[in-house]
Amino acid sequence: MPRKRSISPRKLPKQERSRITVEAILEATTRILTEEGYDKASTNHIAERAGIGIGSLYQYFPNKESIVAALMEQHSNEIAEIVESKLSHLFDRPIEMVIPELIKAAIAAHAINPRLHQVLNEEIPQSERLQQMQQAEKRIAGLLRAYLERWNDDIHPRNLEMTVFILGRTVESLCHSAVLEHPDFITNSQFEREVSDLLLFYLKRTN
Amino acid sequence: MPRKRSISPRKLPKQERSRITVEAILEATTRILTEEGYDKASTNHIAERAGIGIGSLYQYFPNKESIVAALMEQHSNEIAEIVESKLSHLFDRPIEMVIPELIKAAIAAHAINPRLHQVLNEEIPQSERLQQMQQAEKRIAGLLRAYLERWNDDIHPRNLEMTVFILGRTVESLCHSAVLEHPDFITNSQFEREVSDLLLFYLKRTN
DNA sequence: ATATTATATGAGTAATTGCTCGTATTTGAG
DNA sequence: CTCAAATACGAGCAATTACTCATATAATAT
Structure with missing residues (x-):
């Protein structure tokens, strides 16, 4: 045993x-x-x-593992809470308003402690990195899915699961990399605008 | 000294x-x-x-570091070569043709050895992960920049540097995650199609 | 005051690590 | 064949690791 x-x-x-x-x-x-x-x-x-x-x-x-796990849960909750509290008010607002707010929230979440987020995401051995970290992403993915379903008449994605995946990964990845590699992008709002356009034109496409 | x-x-x-x-x-x-x-x-x-x-x-x-470094350089070159050899022929083709090919190439590159790519990208301590890994991304970013400049009359991005960054990061991140977390997405071509749409609608936007 | 519980401590241990160095074997040139 | 260069080897070392345990101190309850 x-x-x-x-x-x-x-x-x-x-x-x-x-x-x-x-x-x-x-x-x-x-x-x-x-x-x-x-x-x-x-x-x-x-x-x-x-x-x-x-x-x-x-x-x-x-053991050592449990210390890192505690840190992950803590950080993971902080991030999820920022995004959730910002988006919970916007469930009935149109996508043109929600997407920019989502991006602002993601950038704010990554700005808490970018270096810690990086180490937690990129340097911890797989074996120790339980599900706790991705839990935040799961929670956010749930929110996104619910939103897309609620606006189904306007957005009608070809594949809901795939769209949620693309949306979540793109926002996370772009905000993560930008904060770490291009802090100059973040200072003005041009980056937010560009990423918003990227996602809005995709979601609003008609064909 | x-x-x-x-x-x-x-x-x-x-x-x-x-x-x-x-x-x-x-x-x-x-x-x-x-x-x-x-x-x-x-x-x-x-x-x-x-x-x-x-x-x-x-x-x-x-030392141990040099073994991992050699592996990184090798893997990094394989990836860059796949993408470069696929794109070098397409410099004068329109964006509607190039973007889907770029995505196909990226998926193929990640399919070589997904798990190795993951470990090299996510598990190696920062101190050991020299620039060698990001070198492949730099080479690809150079290609993308050159292409966008060549088609400047059709695409005219607001900010070339930022557009190259968004393009490169999005393709890398989505292909990387999809291969690892959603192999089911890769089997048919729907995923390629979706990511292509994401980037094409963004690049072709007029305003 | 006394007893019980909660908290703090760090020397020590067994295991693992990256790496050296003296030595043995194989190879190819002359 | 001879011999120097190239290659192979692995016992063992110094450093570091995660973690234990016997012991000591502080807080709380009675």
């Missing part, structure tokens, strides 16, 4: 000081990931930069 | 048997990366699966 490698915390902090310890661990991990990269994020180093003993770290996290 | 960590081979193979050894090393590394992931690719393990001694490995590669 192979014991599953647990991801959940070893024990929950009950006093204030331990809450601070847990926070320090997550903060230190974030700093290391963004400043030094994933391969420098050893548990010993995390404890050191958090200013705690290595033993304390293992009081609350059963 | 800090000695730079070299990437180039320690010595060049001069006899046939050493050429075989070098090939075995690269092949074993590819197999490990695709089957077991980057974090299982230790130099000892590579030598073992290549059927050679660890000492032999270090005859031709100064």
Whole structure:
């Protein structure tokens, strides 16, 4: 009977000081990931930069994997919440209004901590990167699908599933790369405008 | 004077048997990366699966980094060549013909070894992933820019640099994700058609 | 004050890592 | 055949890794 490698915390902090310890661990991990990269994020180093003993770290996290998982869930939720809160009001608005807002939201979400987002997305070994990260994308894909279905009379995509995929991937990929590789694109609103056009002409096409 | 960590081979193979050894090393590394992931690719393990001694490995590669770098350059060249050879004939053809071919080429390029492409793109620590990988994208971006300039009278993008970026990123990202996450999309030609529409309506827009 | 629980600690361990170096074998030129 | 150059080898080292455990301190409850 192979014991599953647990991801959940070893024990929950009950006093204030331990809450601070847990926070320090997550903060230190974030700093290391963004400043030094994933391969420098050893548990010993995390404890050191958090200013705690290595033993304390293992009081609350059963293994290294669970620390990164906690960080992913946190970051993933922040992103999904930004997009969801911006789009939830716009369900009955026409697509010309929704798409630009979606793009603005995606850029804002990526601007929280671009480097952390990059490391979490690109540097974590597959085996550790559970579904947690893609969970945000799933939630957003659900929103998009619901929206497209609600406006079915105006948009009528050839293939709903494929359109949701193209929409989601394009927005995510373009905003992600732009924030990291072309911060100059983001300063004015031209980039938003271009990406909006890309998607709007596609969705509104008639044939 | 800090000695730079070299990437180039320690010595060049001069006899046939050493050429075989070098090939075995690269092949074993590819197999490990695709089957077991980057974090299982230790130099000892590579030598073992290549059927050679660890000492032999270090005859031709100064360090682990250089093995991955060699693999990246190889893979990167294969991809760039596929796309370039397909597009070089089409410089004077209209965009309605070129875009679908570009997408077909991109899908074909990603189909060579999708899992290797994924690991090389998503699992290698930033510090090791030199520019070599993005070199293929740079070459392709150059082609796209030249094409857009040649058809400047028909397409007149608002911002050439931004349009090249959007074009390149969208094609790469959609083909990459589709091959890995939606192989069912690839079997028929509907996906090609959809992505073509996405880009064509954008490029041909008049306003 | 005492007992119980929660929290903190870091020396130590077993495993793995990238890599060296002395030595052995094979090859091809003269 | 001779011999220098090319190639192969792998035991072993220093460094790093994830993680344990015995012990100590602090907070809380009674």
